[in-house]
Amino acid sequence: MVKIRYLFGCPNCNGPIDSERLLKGLPCESCLPGYSEALDIKAIYDLLVKNSTLKSYAELYYNFEMYEELSSLFKKIVGKEPWPLQKYWLRKLLRGENFSLSAPTGIGKTTTLMVYSIYRGETTLFVVPTNSLRDQICQRLKAITPDVSCGNPEDGKINVTSFYSINRNTEKYASLKPKVVIVDDADMILKSGKTTERIATILQIPQDVFDKAVQLVKLRRILSFKEDRELSQRVRELEAQVYTWRPVTQFVVSSATLRPKGSKQLALRTLAGFEPSTVQIYSRNIIDSYQDGLDLVNLLDRLGDEGALILVSRDFGRAKVKEIVNELNERGFRAIQAVSGRKFMDKFSSGEVGYLVGSASYYGVAVRGLDEPKRLKYVIFYGVPKTKLPLEDSLNNPFTALRVADALSLDVGNLRKKVLLLSPSEVQAIKFALRNSETLNGKLEELRKSLSYLKENVIEVLKSKKPSVLKLDNFTVEREGRRYFILIPDAITYIQGSGRASRILHNGFTLGLSVVLVDKPELFEILAKRVKGLSYDTEFKKFNDLDLDSIKREVTESRNGGSRSLDIKTALIVVESPTKAKTISRIFSRGVRRELYGVPVYESIIVDKNSVIVANIVASKGHVTDLTTEEVGYxxxxxxxxxRANYSPIYKCYNCLKTITKRVDSCPYCGSTLVYSSERIINAIRLLSSDVDEVYVATDPDQEGEKIAFDLYALISPYNKNVFRVTYHEITKNAILEAIRNKSWFNLNAVNSQLARRIEDRWIGFELSSALKSIIGDQNNGSGRVQGPVLGWIVDRTNEYKRNTGWMVYVKVGNYVIRRLFKSKAEAEDFVKRLNVKVLKVGEREEVVNPQPPYTTDALLIDAYNRLGISAPLTMRVAQELFESGLITYHRTDSIHISPLGVNIAKEYLIRSGLNQDFQGRSWGESGTHEAIRPTNPMDLNDLQRDIEENPFKYYIKFTWVHFKVYDLIFRRFIASQMGPAKVIYGKFRVTLTGNDEELIEVPILVEGGFSKVYPVKVYSLDGSEVTSSIRKGSSVPLLGYAEVIKLMKEKNIGRPSTYAKTVTSLIRHGYVIETKKRSFLLASKRGIKAYEVLRNNFAEFVSESRTSLLVDTIDKISKGTLDVDVFIKDLFQEVNSGIRVLINSPELKEQI
Incomplete structure (x- = not known):
């Protein structure tokens, strides 16, 4: 096998190292000569010390040693080994990283932080929300170490205090200059800007730095919806000043549910490098049920068991909570109100009371502050948990206004199109302007006016129609007296609240029962749908259908050691694009974002039955290495x-956007020092991999993706031995879970095929480019085997087009166009004068036509161009974004196969649309590595646009009309492929233009039934009474367009799905081909014609269609393991040296130069 050498990969000296040594976890041969077998970390460290070659490996070893030391202390204090999640936290803590701990109560967050505080032995500040919690933690710490201070600031000790004390004694705590600040319940910070600023002071953030960070946040907000060159420059200056500051105090946050919104809170997030975690659903062991009506007493009688938490929907008001407590006590149910403090909980835990009653408020103590795994068994919701908002205020949100207007049957079609194309920041700007009666600029001001009018119109229609309830997909609008309110079911509060009855005990989740007493059935339907979306295995059952005796028995057993076990582990998932990273994070939970070396990292919780993965998701941003351009080898x-193929990190110049594949300090093209290296990403991935149990490399499922995966695997291996390949063809919850369940090995044949293609591209491309540069005379010249034939087609067609130019007459008969070319404009004008169009129908025939298969890459590119006029590069970019957003399957494919899951998606959609009689499921051939391009959900364009309205920040792309058109094209073609045939009637017409100029035409004139209901076939109407004509310059031979080029590449076996669009883009970039503005035709430039002449006259055998097609077949053989990559490369080396290089050095070519 070809040896891959990374010129920067050694974990010790950062010098050259072969992949074989990396995979064994070894440093390079220079650092550790004579050793080729795997060794453990300590053995490698000792040998490096012995050889006097120890460098960066020391950090890896010291982190390992410190962790072993801390783990030993943990075991000594706690009496058992740390759990996988605690190990993960301990490693991050040891590195001094600022981060947020996210886990349910019982996992051991507080224990972990206490052990770490003791291990540090330095001044630490432990901030908690209440004095009772302060006293609990102090008591636990004092049982282990005397170096604890409770409420009084003391140097060199673990200071445990409350937010109240922090706010009163900020200067005293700041004077301690603590090394570590731990905050339990970060919502106390996020709710108050003053508290945020005080915490910043204690973190030793200089006031001027904090003020600049606040200013930076504010300016970024303005720039998000307003372009301003001066502001942009000021932002860059502030970023330079803010990011040069380095934290001196470690900042760790435990548990939070809010996202930072205020300027001060966002400034602290910027300076700390992470955002506090939001609610994360690890697992639920809850039986979800419901009962119509609000008969609470009857329900409790039937339940016949104490240990229930009753959560009263907030719209009933606080008085209702007290009323229920009084009523229950009067009827013999020992109940108490859940309020702040510990007394009510102590009474409940001791059995003095049997029922807790509180408000179903997300931030209330009854929803978030209770942890009594043994005693609390049932949660009863008195009314559907909901949020109630005045309609008038809610209509400031453009999407809410559109949805309510829809429900009132107001025409908002044009306005919706404009709003859907807004970015999130533009939506926020309009919302803010409507709320504060402010004006905006340009298109945003026009939209603000339209939405302001719509808001008034909605309110007027409601006043006139006076509906009592309007039911929408995600909320209802209800009238109370003369006012209207929006009611939104609170799914998060339901999940958090019901989760009080399912806590971690005996290393597993206890079983709990939840009952919703339904006061508003239409709102409960929405709640059930939203809860299922958040916790996808949730199904509500009727309370009356439950076997209560069996459930109560299981509930009790789960608290006596029979709880459902929970397997928690940590993982790193590496994908290619930031959008994909954010999408996967969003699919599973509200991902927590932080930065490592400036690289965004998203932490998410992936739940698969009893297995929980705490996953860090990071993007490699494509390839992290490429064949070097250093002076090494050929x-x-x-x-x-x-x-030996030598690989360098990839450098990108921010100024001229050029890519460089050798180590540089400044751009060799423009001289700029604004150069970004992929080493930063590699270092972040290496560091992240050292924290976790397993690494999943989840790059794209093609040859390029496999090479990226292998590079990452090799570079990660010294830091984590558990590296796996996971592949998926759509970004959905089920697809990702299935990929992780079926984690596998790396496909070395695919790696070799990519390696072979890259070497071939480099050798042939560089040699041909060198010749072209010498002859044509500047640096922007290049060619490869695939580009050569494609350039030839475009040059030949351009020449034919020019040879056959003249004046084209376009005769439009109905909606059918007939063309005639004339040499002179006078002849064309004379022809138009003599036009006397007559249409005679001479026959018709009927044909049953089957639907076309779903899209492959080439078919999509061709149809997008022909039907929508969208160029291939733009179509590929949009398809990439649709894939990364989880809307379509992988878009680089030559397969038309559809999986059973895909067939079911079509079936579900057709049944829902009333077209179930047209369903005709087809798998379209044998399954293989890939699937055809299809939607991932039964969601047509209208459904997608409605989804965006309801969840404006769900997708991490800015939708344009192109996104919608391409999605609609893919969706309709796929659904049509799963439907029955259509009946097509073809009409045959004799069309006479002048006396002796006639044409016989056969076209579809009627299409009925089957797939045509969703995928229309164009029909023609040749009406002789509707004739128009026009004259334009033209040619009898049309220029090639993207569609024809891609079709030729497919037919002649030149290129693959991943290269169709790239090939043409490369020719345009070199200036060989010009894309016409109106129709996106491809026209060869003078430069392109000259370049092709050089290639054809001197290197024809190397850029011929047959040779290029043979190369594609050869690469396929390597990917299948039927051809040795070494044999191919040696043959290629011989071919280049005996062919191209001989020609380049020939007297004939030198004469041209």
């Missing part, structure tokens, strides 16, 4: 007894 590849 264009980066050494060929002697063995073959």
């Amino acid at each position: 264009y980066g590849v050494e060929v002697d007894n063995e073959i």
Whole structure:
């Protein structure tokens, strides 16, 4: 096998190292000569010390040693090994990282932080929300160490205090200059800007730095919806000043539910490098049920068991909570109100009372502050938990206004199109302007006026129609007296509240029962749907259908050691794009974002039955290495007894956007020092991998993706031995879970095929480019085997087009166009004068036509161009974004196969649309590595746009009309492929233009039934009374368009789905081809014609169609393991040296130069 050498990969000296050594966890041969077998970390460290070659490996070893030391202390204090999640936290704590701990009560967050505080032995500040919690933690700490201070600031000790004390004694705590600040319940910070600023002072953030961070946040907000060059420059200056500050105090946050919104809170997030975690659903062991009506007493009688928490929907008011407590006590149910403090909980835990009653408020103590795993068994919701908002205020949200207007049958079609194309920041700007009666600029002001009018119109219609309830998909609008309110079911509060009855005990989740007493059935339907979306295995059952005796028995057993076990582990998931990282994070939970070396990292919770993965998700941003352009070997590849391909990190210049594949301090093209290296990403991934149990490399399922995966696998291996390949063809919850369940090994044949293609591209491309540069005369020249034939087609067609130009007459008969070319404009004008169009129908025939298969890459590119006029590069970019957002399956495919899941998606959609009689499921051939391009949900364009309205921040892309058109095209073609045939009637017409100029035409004139209901076939109407004509310059031979080029590439076996669009883009970038503005035709430039002449006259055998097609077949053989990559590269080396290089050095070519 070809040896891959990373010129920067050694974990010790950062120098050259072969992939084999990396995979064994070893440093390079220079650092550790004579050793080729795997060794453990300590053995490697000792040998490096012995050889006097120890460098960066020391950090890896010291982190390992410190963790072993801390783990030993943990075991000594706690009496058992830390759990996987605690190990993960301990490693991050040891590195001094600022981060947020996110886990349910019982996992051991507080224990972990206490052990770490003792291990540090330095001044630490432990901030908690209440004095009772302060006293509990102090008591536990004092049982282990005397170095604890409760409420009084003391240097060199673990200071445990409350937010109240912090706010009163900020200067005293700041004077301690603590090394670590731990905050339990970060919502106390996020709710108050003053508290945020005080915490910043204690964190030793200089006031001027904090003020600049606040200013930076405010300016970024303005820039998000307003372009301003001066403001942009000021933002860059502030970023430079803010980011040069380095934290001196470690900042750790435990548990939070709010996202930072205020300027001060966002400034603290910017300076700390992470955002506090939001609610994370690890697992639920809850039986979800419901009962119509609000008969609470009857329900409790039937339940016949104490240990229930009753949560009263907030719209009933606080008085209702007290009323229920009094009524229950009068009827013999020992109940108490859940309020702040510990007394009510102590009474409940001791059995003095049997029922707790509180408000169903997300931030209330009854929903978030209770942890009594043994005693609390049931949660009863008195009324559907809901949020109630005045309609008039809610209508400031453009999407809410559109949805309510829809429900009132107001025409908002045009306005909806405009709003759907807004970015999230533009939506926020309009919302803010409507709320505060302010004006905006340009298109945003026009939209603000339209939405302001719509808001008034909605209110007027409601006043006139006076409906009592309007039911929408995600909320209801209800009238109370003369006012209207929006009611939104609170799914998060339901999940959090019901989760009080399912806590971690005996290393597993206890079983709980939840009952919703339904006061508003239409709102409960929405709640059930939203809860299922958040916790997808949730199904509500009728309370009357439950076997209560059996459930009560299981509930009790789960608290006596029979709880459902929970397997928690940590993982790193590496994907290619930031959008994909955010999408996967969003699918499973509200991902927590932080930065490592400036690289965004998203922490998310992936739940699969009893298995929980705390996952860090990071993007590699494509390839992290490429064949080097350093002076080594033959264009980066050494060929002697063995073959060594040398790879460098990838550098990107922010100024000229050029890519560089050798180590540089400044851009060799423009001289800018604003150069970004993929080493930063690699270092972040290496560091993250050292924290977790397993690493899943989840790059794209093609040859390029496999090479990226292998590079990451090799570079990660010294830091984590449990590295796996996971592949998926759609970004959905089920697809990701299935990929992780079926984690596998890396496909080395696919890696070799990519390696072979890259080397071939480098050798042939660089040699041909060198010749072109010498002859044509500047640096922007290049060619490869695939580009050569494609350039030839475009040049030949351009020449034919020019040879056959003249004046084209377009005769439009009905909606059918007939063309005639004339050499002179006078002839064309004379023809138009003589036009006497007559249409005679001479026959018709009927044909049953089957639907076309779903899209492959080439078919999508061709149809997008022909039907929508969208260029191939733009279509591929949009398809990539749709895939990364989880809306379609993988878009680089030559398969038309549809999986059973895909067939079911079509079936569900057709049944829902009343077209179940047209369903005709088809798998379209044998399953293979890939599937055709299809939607991932039974969601047509209208459904997608409604989804965006209801969840404006769900997708991490800015939708344009192109996104909607391409999605609609993919969706309709797929649904049509799962439907029955259509009946097509073809009409045959004789069309006479002038006396002796006639044409016989057969076209579809009627299409009925089957797939045509969703995928229309164009029909023609040749009406002789509707004739128009026009004259334009033209040619009898049309220029090639993207569609024809891609079709030729497919037919002639040149290129693959991943290269169709790239090939043409590359020719345009070199200036060989021009894309016409109106129709996106491809026209060869003078430069392109000259370049092709050089290639054809001197290197024809290397850029011919047959040779290029043979190369594609050869690469396929390598990918299947039927051809040795070494043999191919050695043959190629011989071919280049005996062919191209001989030609380049020939007298004939030198004469041209």
